[in-house]
Amino acid sequence: GTALGNLGRLEAAIASYDKALEIKPDDHEAWNNRGTALGNLGRLEAAIASYDKALEIKPDLHQAWYNRGTTLGNLGRLEAAIVSCDKALEIKPDKHEAWYNRGTALGNLGRWEDAIASFDKALEIKPDDDATFYNKACCYALQSQIDQAIQNLQQAINLKPDEWRQMAKTDSDFDSIRSHTRFQALIQG
Numbered sequence: 329g330t331a332l333g334n335l336g337r338l339e340a341a342i343a344s345y346d347k348a349l350e351i352k353p354d355d356h357e358a359w360n361n362r363g364t365a366l367g368n369l370g371r372l373e374a375a376i377a378s379y380d381k382a383l384e385i386k387p388d389l390h391q392a393w394y395n396r397g398t399t400l401g402n403l404g405r406l407e408a409a410i411v412s413c414d415k416a417l418e419i420k421p422d423k424h425e426a427w428y429n430r431g432t433a434l435g436n437l438g439r440w441e442d443a444i445a446s447f448d449k450a451l452e453i454k455p456d457d458d459a460t461f462y463n464k465a466c467c468y469a470l471q472s473q474i475d476q477a478i479q480n481l482q483q484a485i486n487l488k489p490d491e492w493r494q495m496a497k498t499d500s501d502f503d504s505i506r507s508h509t510r511f512q513a514l515i516q517g
Contacts, residue, residue: 329358329361329365333364338368339369341362345361349362360391360395367395372399373403379393389419391416397413397415397433398429401432406437413426413433414430427449428447431444431467434446435466443467444464444468447463458488459484461480461484465478465480465496472504485517
């Protein structure tokens with residue numbers, strides 16, 4: 329299943345996981361990996377069901393909690409996504425991706441300060457995460473905190489200039505500071 333998934337043959341991967349689960353129905357890794365394959369196919373509700381099955385078997389499987397949180401976030405079920413990220417972080421507090429996803433969900437709920445605090449935790453663990461700096465900049469811009477928005481956007485652009493400069497040019501999160509000369513200088517490069 330894993331090899332097929334790595335080759336992008338997701339339906340075949342799921343069939344392999346299903347076969348493995350016929351033989352060993354309590355294989356939490358097979359359930360988790362099956363969920364990932366389903367999620368990659370856009371079958372998000374089925375993916376969550378697989379993660380839930382993995383967690384029934386092994387409640388401290390941080391990766392399944394993280395995957396579940398990501399999938400719930402993709403479905404727009406933000407409060408549930410935060411709960412799953414929190415569970416992953418109880419088990420593995422240094423999982424920067426869970427802090428990042430938690431921050432993203434909080435930001436999407438308009439809880440800017442909580443989002444920034446999560447992004448700060450992610451950056452403590454992985455200080456060169458360009459996406460975290462970018463999303464932190466968005467939170468500050470949405471609060472019209474120009475200095476912090478520009479400072480964090482600068483960090484993101486320093487790490488991946490083409491990607492984040494281009495993104496910031498049209499991202500509505502920056503509308504409140506778009507006319508500011510420092511913002512204009514930053515996105516013009």
